Amino acid sequence: MTLSNTAPTAELQALDAAHHMHPFTANGALGAKGARIITRAKGVRLTDSDGAELIDGMAGLWCVNIGYGREELAEAAARQMRELPYYNTFFQTSHVPALTLAAKLAELAPGDLNHVFFACSGSEANDTNIRMVRQYWALKGQPARRTIIARHNGYHGSTMGGGSLGGMAGMHAQGGLPIPGIVHIDQPYWWGEGGEMTPEAFGLARARQLEEKILELGAENVAAFIAEPVQGAGGVIIPPDSYWPEIQRIVDKYGILLIADEVITGFGRLGHWFGSQSYGIRPHIMTIAKGLSSGYQPIGGSIVCDEVAHTIAQDEFNHGYTYSGHPVAAAVALENLRILEEEGIIARVRAEAAPYLAQAWGALADHPLVGEAVSRGMMASLALTPDKASRARFAAEAGTVGYIAREYSFGNNLVMRHVGDRLIIAPPLVISTDDMDALVARARKTLDQTHAHLQREGMLQAAA
Numbered sequence: 428m429t430l431s432n433t434a435p436t437a438e439l440q441a442l443d444a445a446h447h448m449h450p451f452t453a454n455g456a457l458g459a460k461g462a463r464i465i466t467r468a469k470g471v472r473l474t475d476s477d478g479a480e481l482i483d484g485m486a487g488l489w490c491v492n493i494g495y496g497r498e499e500l501a502e503a504a505a506r507q508m509r510e511l512p513y514y515n516t517f518f519q520t521s522h523v524p525a526l527t528l529a530a531k532l533a534e535l536a537p538g539d540l541n542h543v544f545f546a547c548s549g550s551e552a553n554d555t556n557i558r559m560v561r562q563y564w565a566l567k568g569q570p571a572r573r574t575i576i577a578r579h580n581g582y583h584g585s586t587m588g589g590g591s592l593g594g595m596a597g598m599h600a601q602g603g604l605p606i607p608g609i610v611h612i613d614q615p616y617w618w619g620e621g622g623e624m625t626p627e628a629f630g631l632a633r634a635r636q637l638e639e640k641i642l643e644l645g646a647e648n649v650a651a652f653i654a655e656p657v658q659g660a661g662g663v664i665i666p667p668d669s670y671w672p673e674i675q676r677i678v679d680k681y682g683i684l685l686i687a688d689e690v691i692t693g694f695g696r697l698g699h700w701f702g703s704q705s706y707g708i709r710p711h712i713m714t715i716a717k718g719l720s721s722g723y724q725p726i727g728g729s730i731v732c733d734e735v736a737h738t739i740a741q742d743e744f745n746h747g748y749t750y751s752g753h754p755v756a757a758a759v760a761l762e763n764l765r766i767l768e769e770e771g772i773i774a775r776v777r778a779e780a781a782p783y784l785a786q787a788w789g790a791l792a793d794h795p796l797v798g799e800a801v802s803r804g805m806m807a808s809l810a811l812t813p814d815k816a817s818r819a820r821f822a823a824e825a826g827t828v829g830y831i832a833r834e835y836s837f838g839n840n841l842v843m844r845h846v847g848d849r850l851i852i853a854p855p856l857v858i859s860t861d862d863m864d865a866l867v868a869r870a871r872k873t874l875d876q877t878h879a880h881l882q883r884e885g886m887l888q889a890a891a
């Protein structure tokens with residue numbers, strides 16, 4: 428079996444259906460339908476095996492921040508593979524790519540987040556975080572501080588630890604999650620759950636659930652709170668402005684550790700190097716992955732503050748991955764960071780791309796199906812509704828309408844994702860204003876087609 432980008436689509440689909448188990452997919456249904464096979468990509472565009480060109484509104488899985496096809500990263504990988512394709516960082520050795528990347532991340536990260544523990548993904552990094560915060564408190568002589576508070580509809584990965592920190596009901600329903608010692612509070616999703624409250628009041632109320640949960644558990648039993656600055660996989664849920672300052676106040680008051688999961692929001696997506704800077708919060712640990720290498724290599728990690736890192740250093744930390752700080756991945760990540768920095772990509776997000784997207788995407792709010800059209804940085808979402816005024820849900824099972832819309836979008840050669848009945852995008856940070864216009868035009872066409880479909884099928888009713 429050789430690798431071929433030019434075999435007929437049907438042949439590739441048959442091999443895929445016969446042998447390839449896809450993540451987060453009903454594989455039986457996909458096998459019957461046939462996966463869309465992506466063969467190459469450049470900038471913000473993907474090409475499939477039939478030669479069709481798609482706008483990648485999701486930057487892969489929120490990761491290809493600098494866009495596809497950057498030769499410099501391929502060169503960095505090839506160079507590193509020739510020089511030192513692999514070595515580990517266990518047992519008293521190190522290597523130049525890992526230590527240089529750690530130093531660079533310490534320079535970029537705010538405050539005293541000066542230390543990096545590498546993993547290969549966001550999920551692994553969050554598993555590291557669970558063990559690290561518990562070990563931290565054990566070393567501080569407070570071993571009872573083990574419970575980690577997270578949020579319903581948060582996403583922190585797919586390993587046992589990551590999936591447990593996450594608050595995805597569909598994931599918890601399979602495989603015995605969550606593991607013990609992880610509890611969840613509600614999300615700051617005003618449009619969906621805010622009822623008659625103002626966004627400000629709702630944001631405060633949801634943040635105060637953290638305080639209530641700490642008091643219920645006893646602060647002496649709580650290790651940490653983990654959250655994404657903006658929930659990504661939960662549907663691009665942008666918290667009300669009142670939310671994060673109140674969380675910071677509570678975290679400070681009870682002396683628990685704050686873990687900001689920056690896997691999506693890191694590396695420029697919100698117009699700063701890290702989403703925490705955009706919200707003015709001061710995490711003790713940040714989870715990173717995705718945009719760290721723009722997805723060109725699998726790499727993630729935890730950026731850790733002085734106090735936690737120095738405490739952990741007092742004893743052997745019995746934890747690590749064969750590929751922690753993999754030299755090729757680290758070399759590629761360094762080149763990616765150089766491009767982000769030297770080309771001023773994050774400054775452009777802040778000054779030009781994000782404001783442009785906010786205006787272009789925000790204009791979709793006038794569509795009859797759209798309850799809210801919101802963005803923060805280069806993350807954006809639409810809430811689909813049968814009735815804007817009451818922020819109603821559809822009578823059809825949650826996600827049915829979102830799925831219909833996503834299918835039209837795919838047909839229009841636009842990769843948008845649906846989360847329930849929300850449509851979401853997170854394009855490469857380098858997307859031009861012309862391409863943002865093209866993206867929004869395809870999104871509008873998708874909404875028109877979905878609306879016509881729902882009318883035809885009598886599906887515009889609200890849930891009782």
Ligand SMILES: Cc1ncc(COP(=O)(O)O)c(C=O)c1O
Nearest residue numbers: 548549550582583584688690716
């Ligand atoms: C916020 C967040 N944390 C963690 C993860 C898990 O990262 P990975 O898929 O690299 O394991 C994701 C993935 O989407 C994520 O969005």
